Amino acid sequence: MESQRNLLLIGLLFVSFLIYQQWEKDHNPQPVQTEQVASTTQNSQTDVPSESGQASNVKVQAGQSHGQLITVKSDVLALTIDTYGGDIVKAELLQYAKTEKNSSPVELLDVNGKHQYSARSGLIGGNFGQARPLYHVAKTDFSLASGQNEIQVPLTATNANGVVFTKIITLKKGSYNVAVDYKVDNASTAPISVKMFGELKQNTIKAKGGFFGHPNYRGGAYSSAEHRYEKYTFSDMKDGDLNANTRGGWVAMLQQYFAAAWIPPQNGNNILYSHSGNGFARIGFISAPKTIEPGQSATLSSSAWIGPELQDKMAAVAPHLDLTVNYGWLWFISQPLFKFLKFLHSLVGNWGVAIILITLIVKGVMYPLTRAQYTSMAKMRLLQPKMKALRERYADDRQKQSQAMMELYKKEKVNPLGGCLPIALQMPIFIALYWAFLGSVELRHAPFMLWIHDLSAQDPYYILPVLMGASMFMIQRMSPTAVADPMQQKIMQFMPVAFTVFFLFFPSGLVLYWLVSNCVTLAQQTLIYRELERKGLHSRDKKEKN
Incomplete structure (x- = not known):
């Protein structure tokens, strides 16, 4: 369930960012006596300008x-x-x-x-x-x-x-x-x-x-x-x-x-x-x-x-x-990221390949957080029966319920924010890369391969957005959820479709980054779950769900 909620959180944060960006653009769309x-x-x-710098009305x-x-x-x-x-x-x-x-x-x-x-x-x-x-x-x-x-x-x-x-x-x-x-x-x-x-x-x-x-x-x-x-x-x-x-x-x-x-x-x-x-x-x-x-x-x-x-x-x-260069409010992250992207391009000579490399490197650097995220999610799922029992026992006393929950977390050595924190840390990096891809003239008309002739323009055949949506759907399928509410289930199932529609109009360089990032996430998720199964954690989680 935590995995699904995190996915929904990513979607809400990203859509909120886009809406804010559009609002800012809409609300912020001389003569010189020379x-x-x-x-x-x-x-x-x-x-022409006068001595004071004010323009004459001519x-x-x-x-x-x-x-x-x-x-x-x-x-x-x-x-x-x-x-x-x-x-x-x-x-x-x-x-x-x-x-x-x-x-x-x-x-x-x-x-x-x-x-x-x-x-x-x-x-x-x-x-x-x-x-x-x-x-x-x-x-x-x-x-x-x-x-x-x-x-x-x-x-x-x-x-x-x-x-x-x-x-x-x-x-x-x-x-x-x-x-x-x-x-x-x-x-x-x-x-x-x-x-x-x-x-x-x-x-x-x-x-x-x-x-x-x-x-x-x-x-x-x-x-x-x-x-x-x-x-x-x-x-x-x-x-x-x-x-x-x-x-x-x-x-x-x-x-x-x-x-x-x-x-x-x-x-x-x-x-x-x-x-x-x-x-x-x-x-x-x-x-x-x-x-x-x-x-x-x-x-x-x-x-x-x-x-x-x-x-x-x-x-x-x-x-x-x-x-x-319009790198938005996260320019202090976008600038060094683009400089690193430019360095990778100097090595490989292709901006698309450089985007793939920087995605792999960023995901590699973030792997410890990703691992902690999935481990925390697995532990939280194991605690669901005990947490449910505590909610039922202290249904009429919120304060005691919160205290009992905190004692349970402390006893089991679980951080309830462990699944959300890595997502929160990764979002600024994604937004910074988003602005770097959109604001860098070096990517304007830069070809990748095959049908992608301009990484700053949308995919003319929408192949990358469809693949991105499919990879997002696979991530959902690999993340079992205990959500029972039919409305929440429909919302979660709709997320890959919504993101695919959004990305139809995005620059292909950004879609390429997201697609590669999803593919790496799938690989990391598989490795992490296998490690948890070897430790008996993930398998016990599956048995409890069944």
Whole structure:
């Protein structure tokens, strides 16, 4: 009976977790007056951050280019830059296909189409005009040549006072971290003070997907001295603007598997801000001011991560940037588990095989607890007649009944929680692996074998979920129960069916983990029961039931 109750407990905990996850997703589904640096002939209105980090209430024609478009291409990134403001208005991730069947690269940023998304940056201050500069560039097409490790794109503009602004965008080979630097040459007769800003802007279209097995957060996040990592949803932005002063830090816009982030200077103070309005959400930073004397020059530096959520590389770019990988509230377990999974993959070269190996290792480590669980369950079943007698004897006195039960447990050296504790300890590990499988871009479009071509997608023929349900049914059959209530029996019989239906829509990598885990449980259960039979414990249990 304890085995059946534990199985029901697992089901209830797991379904409760899924329901909570869906509830959290449903309840958590800017302008910057930028670059006041140059007086140009552009008449269109734009939006730029003020000195306080709050956005001015001016209109912007999203998706419309005001200048010339130039393309910059490395081996992993293809960027489109608008010379009006020097913003990144399109970004393609060349190593990542849109879908398994569509080999076109993922477009993380794009100001055209239904979902408008861009990475803007510029300078504030200097008592210049409100318009953004129209930069000049030597050519319109830049590509990383063979043998090159990086490519630089210099954009230049000069204001009416003779101050020269050079915006330098640098792409490095194999890197998704884009350096954005400003060199300011003050050829005027007065000192100037400038600040740098960077922001991510997108319209607040709700992300697709997000049903139980496929959580898909789309929204903001930031890191500061007070918060290593904090989500800032579109709803949060609508309710109130972010306004945080911090040393270092970063801001980001996230979605499943991919992220865009601005990383300001880490050795200075920055303002992190957000704004929501007119169907758009913005999150950005403003750096500390820098004063440049006449005849002097200065450089202000930042970078933008535009790419997949690769934890090791993101951690090297900025502190805690790797936390943008959506590992849920058990991230401190998910992270080391995934690192170990990644290590196993480096040995075998197949993510599916790595999942099988980590399942075997986790179940092996948990074997002492599993053994204790089944031993405790067997002992508890042996005590059922005595426990029943005590309940009948002290039916009218709950306190004496509890005392008699505790004395019985102590005498027989049985822990009544021995069957539940191992389950409680294993659930966090399962949930952590669940998030690791769903949040790791490395598993996106990763093949296993035969018909499984994408471990992050559901099994197209539902073979793994059916096998998982069958293995769960076999575990039930091997765990005899004393449940006599017909309703409880029906509930227990329905559990494998319910789980099979749930897992039809889960990523095949997660179903593979659960299937292998069930198979190992069956093997362990058989070994444990044989050991108990040799000791005479399990056989006596069977005789008492008969």
